[in-house]
Amino acid sequence: MTALPAVTAPVLAEALDALPARLRRKVDDAVVRARGWPVTGTADGVTVRVDESTTVTLVAVDGVVRGAADVRCSCLLAPNCLHRMAVLALAPVDDAAPSPPSAVRPGDPSVGRPGGPVPGVPAAGTAAPPADAAAAPPAGAAAVAGGGTPAPPAAGAASDGGLTDRQRVAAEGLWRVAVEVLAAGVVGCGVVLRTALLRAVHEARTNGLHRAAASGTRVAAGLRAAREAEPHHRLAELTDDLRELLAVSRRLRGAAPPADELGALLGVARRAYDPQAGLRLYGLCTVPVVTDSGYAGVVTYLADRTGRLWTVADLAPGDVGRAVGAGDATVAVGESGLSHRQLTRAGLVVSGGTASDSGQLGAGRAVRAVRAAGAGWADEPLxxxxxxxxxxxxxxxxxxxxxxxxxxxxxxxxxxxxxxxxxxxxxxxxxxxxxxxxxxxxxxxxxxxxxxxxxxxxxxxxxxxxxxxxxxxxxxxxxxxxxxxxxxxxxxxxxxxxxxxxxxxxxxxxxxxxxxxxxAGDPGSVDDASPGRAGPVPGPRVGDAAGGLLRRQVERVVSGGRAVQALADPVAQRLRSARLDLGAQLLTTLGDAARARPRDAFGRLTDDDGQAFAESWLALAVYEGAASRALAEASWLP
The missing domain is CATH 2.40.50.140 (Nucleic acid-binding proteins)
Structure with missing residues (x-):
């Protein structure tokens, strides 16, 4: 079947806004039906056949639908019809400011993202640097957003170095949508709520809130993966991404952050690539990368004479198939002619090179690189x-x-x-x-x-x-x-x-x-062919039973929303028995916030805005994350 072209977040939001309220409630059911509609490629896009008399046509420019007028339906209710909205909801989302993925995990990571984030590999929610810039990063890779050592936050910043009114409004909008997402949980986040999140992400990125936008992009991708039962969905990763989104947007919407914190909260759209003296590099290893946000490729690690590590990456929109082929793609540093799989066993001499502070090599026109001898792992400097x-x-x-x-x-x-x-x-x-x-x-x-x-x-x-x-x-x-x-x-x-x-x-x-x-090894080894013998299994999440219980409480809210937590069995006493007293207190506060139902002067139930519940969950999630890291390190060290 021909794949649907990507659509921008504003197109998706505009189509949803055009729907009458009575039809919005039916969008999720329409999306389920739309998965079976056949798609046919055309010269400038695709045509989706709904039935004998109804078709939806998408016109794409460079593979992306960029305007609502480019999506047409032949039914009588068009353009405000479910057919049009259902097709758009199934299409991959391409933000107006295309960017590579954040927290890239090999295989993907934290996979999809089982490996950990790969430093130096592009992040989601960032704008790509100019292709002809002398200090531009490798082809297919853009700069990292989200909390890096940023350039001065001049983009959209107020004259006194603080946030502008528009940035505060964008942060407020992102916070409120994130609060709704948490309250609804994965089970309640349909197309309408995910579209609202993507709209808020677009506004945040437009106003220079790159770190928050990157987090929102990952949350939207995770929600879609969860709802569609995609095999790479990981509830733990979605939980961590939602924690990051709430934490950053809350900090931006609150009291003015100190000047030394503002840059990290805003993030950057482009990473700075600074000139480097001549580099003699030795290939170390090459890792395929596949991300939840639709990017794939490869990252190769190298070491210089002092043992410092560097990376060169090739990421672009694609799936695991692109990652498989990217290993044989030519390295975009100078004109050495080496592929990534060759470079991992060879070396480079680089002149006129550029690199980021984190060690990612650039690929500008002034860079010169020639192949050199590599080094074995048993040889210096490796x-x-x-x-x-x-x-x-x-x-x-x-x-x-x-x-x-x-x-x-x-x-x-x-x-x-x-x-x-x-x-x-x-x-x-x-x-x-x-x-x-x-x-x-x-x-x-x-x-x-x-x-x-x-x-x-x-x-x-x-x-x-x-x-x-x-x-x-x-x-x-x-x-x-x-x-x-x-x-x-x-x-x-x-x-x-x-x-x-x-x-x-x-x-x-x-x-x-x-x-x-x-x-030949020990014939008594434990392997798959040894029935009835238990071998090693992946280590449990760090911490003891109480720590695991705390993590489950945090993840359960993301999965089932506020209603599930309101009905949860109290486990605070078990946490106190394990000496996690602060965790027990925070969990009790979360339960109280979940069950709180304010009433008006006549005793009728009213709905609160969910912010107290979100604040309580965020406090518990931050505590659990810090405790998990401490317990994980303790499990390694004496």
């Missing part, structure tokens, strides 16, 4: 990455995940480990580090067309194998690492025999391991 003690690496990674994505130095959330394989179960692997820490390796992406899971199943059969590993710390699970790349530590004993062309390591998202590459 070998130094594996010499840092595990406690120091863990602290560095946890510090990184608490920063806004644009502020995270490239590779700061990566772990460089030497491990011995203990066994495995399905697509997880249990390993032990040299100092006795037992870790669980999981797939960085669950898409079946990427070889992560197959590779981990194979590694699980190599009990006793000594490996070097590059992985991303999973801050939400106990002692869990999302495996990105592996290599053997020696040519003797249990391990891996990799092709010479792989230069000593396998990128688990692109290279597919074969059983012939395994050197």
């Amino acid at each position: 070998a130094g990455l594996w010499t840092q003690p595990l406690p120091e690496q863990v602290r560095r990674a946890f510090d990184a995940v608490t920063l806004p994505v644009p502020e995270r130095p490239a590779g700061a959330d990566l772990l460089f480990l030497t491990v011995r394989v203990l066994g495995g179960h399905e697509h997880t692997v249990l390993v032990e580090t040299g100092d006795g820490a037992v870790l669980t390796l999981t797939a960085a992406d669950e898409h079946a067309v990427l070889p992560y899971r197959d590779n981990l199943r194979l590694l699980a059969r190599a009990a006793g194998a000594e490996l070097r590993l590059v992985g991303r710390l999973d801050p939400a699970r106990r002692a869990t690492v999302q495996a990105l790349s592996v290599g053997p530590t020696s040519v003797d004993g249990p391990g891996l025999d990799l092709p010479e062309s792989w230069a000593g390591h396998a990128d688990l998202g692109f290279d597919r391991l074969h059983s012939s590459q395994l050197r």
Whole structure:
């Protein structure tokens, strides 16, 4: 079936506004029916056949429907008809200020986003930089929005450096829609509410509230994925995104933020790329990226002579198929002619280069780059990455995940480990580090067309194998690492025999391991073929039972809305027994706010604006997030 072209948020909002109130209540049912309507491509768009006498025509410019007049229905009620609105609601949303995805997670992350955010990879809700700028980032990648170290917030800022009236109005609108989303929950967020959110996101971005707009974009994508039962939907990620949206919009609508906080709250539309002295870079590993917001591609990590990590990315609209092919795309830094999969095993000499503060390399016209020899993981400068003690690496990674994505130095959330394989179960692997820490390796992406899971199943059969590993710390699970790349530590004993062309390591998202590459391990290893034997499973969410219970309370509201929390069983005493006294108090306050039903002078029930409930949930969510991070780090360290 021909795919529908993308539509801008204003087009979707205008079509909804045109519907009479009686038809708005029927939009969600109409969308369900519209999924079965056949779509046919035309020279300038598509035609959707509703029935024998009714068709909806979409006219696209550069693949995007940019005006409400470009969507026409042949029925008698047009243009204010359900057919037109249902088709638009099914189309992907393309904001007027196109931008790459935020908090990109390999596979995607936090997947879709099982891997963690990738510093230096473009964020959603940001405008792309000029293609001909000397300091422009790589093709297909735009600058990061959302809380980075921004340029002075001159865009739309008041003369005294504070927020303008329009920015405050935009923040207020985004806050109120987010409050409605929380009150309704996933079960109550239909097309009408998601469209209202997209409209508020558009206004926020137009007025320079880039960080809040990026959060709103992710929430809208998450709500749609949840309602359509898409396999990449993760309630935990939607919960975290909604917490971010409420926290940032609340701060912007309140008292004037201090000058030193305003820039981070606004975010930036374009990341600054500064000139760099000559760089000698060595390929480290390459990771496929697939995001919830409709972008896909690849990010390659490199190290310079001092061991500092850098990234070069290629992201563009697409799905996992684009991520698979992006590994063989030419790296957009100079004219080396190297693909990303070649660069991971080679090197670059770069002159006239540019890069962001976080270490993402630019691709301006003045950049010159030539291919150079790479370095093995056992050779300097790469070998130094594996010499840092595990406690120091863990602290560095946890510090990184608490920063806004644009502020995270490239590779700061990566772990460089030497491990011995203990066994495995399905697509997880249990390993032990040299100092006795037992870790669980999981797939960085669950898409079946990427070889992560197959590779981990194979590694699980190599009990006793000594490996070097590059992985991303999973801050939400106990002692869990999302495996990105592996290599053997020696040519003797249990391990891996990799092709010479792989230069000593396998990128688990692109290279597919074969059983012939395994050197014999312990025949008693735990693997998928061992019936009745329990192997390692992904670590539970961090914290004890009480911590998990607290997280479930937070997520339950996002899933079921205020009504579910109003009927929830009280569990505050269990939290107090676990010494989570503040969590118990915040949960009690949330329950009281959920059940509060104000009445007018005549005793009739009235509806409040839901803001007290949202404030209570936000306080609990922020507390739970901080407690989870503290407990996660404690699970790694003595």
